[in-house]
Amino acid sequence: MMNKGFMMIGLGLVTSTLVGIAHAVEEGDPAPDFALPSIYADQPAIALADMPGKTVYVDFWASWCAPCLTSLPLYNDLYNKYRDQGLEVVAINVDNPIEDGLDFLLDTPLDFLIPSDPEGDMATQFSVIGMPSSYLIGPDGEVKLVHMGFRPTDMEMIEAAIVANLPD
Amino acid sequence: MIRLMAVLITLGVLTGCSQVQPWERGYLAKQEMAWDSDPLERALNDHIFFSKEASSGGNIAAGGGCGCN
Known part of the structure; x- marks a missing residue:
């Protein structure tokens, strides 16, 4: 009886863990269709459906994530370099409250689109790991490319992947 | 019967477990999530503890608690 109890508890633990694991978006998968409000209250909503035929670089970031903050100004340079050739950068902020993200953006103005996803709905859909x-x-x-973590030296690889996938 | 109830209660409690998702880890960095939420009180307690133990380090500071620094 006791062993059975332990087994059931173990089963419960395993189930509760498995429930949290969903299929992560991988290279070759169709991109999940996202539509989110902009982090800026005065700007329109941002949706993948509004960017047909464009190369879209989606990045999940938060103000408490140091490598994210390193990457954003570098993505801004990249965006300005290739925006005329059809590149869109969409940096989804997952800060809750969103004011934490806005605080960072006050000091670091960025030119690309920044939607806000405080409840992590899109992060869940992408199964960000x-x-x-x-x-x-x-x-x-x-x-075309899934990239986790960030080091400034990764930029070379990311830029090469973007260039290879720009619209004709 | 009691055992069955204990198992059921444990299972019920387990449903309260939730994974902190990668994008939610900011919550863990908040001050109220620290063992001691008051940094000054923590420093004082550490000072008293290390004075009593005649050692330092081994808590959250660098050092292995050898008492040699």
Whole structure:
């Protein structure tokens, strides 16, 4: 009886763990369709559906995530370099409260789109497994690159992947 | 019967467990999530503890608690 009890408790633990694991977005998968409000109250909502035929670089970031904060100004340079060739950078902020994200943006103005996802709805849909996580979506709507973590030296690889997937 | 109830209660409690998702880890960095939420009180307690033990380190500071620094 006692063993059975332990087994049931173990089963419960395993189940509660498994429930949290969903299918993570991988390279070659169709990109989850996102639509989120902008972090800035005076700007329109941001949706993948509004960017047909564009190369979209989606990045999940938060103000408490140091590598995220390192990456954003570098993504801004990249965005300004390739925006005319059809690149969109969408940096989804997962801060809750969103004021934490806005505080960072006060000191670091960024030119690309910044939606706000305080409840983590899109992070759940992408099954983000670490912060920061970024996804390169080709003009065909397919995920071309999944990148987790960030070091400044990663920029070379990310830029090469973006250039290879820019619209014709 | 009591055992069955104990198992059921334990299972019920387990449903309260939730994984902190990667994008929610900011919550763990909040001050109220620390063992001691008051940094000054923590420093004082550490000071008293290390004076009594005639050692330092081994708590959250660097050092292995060898008492040699």
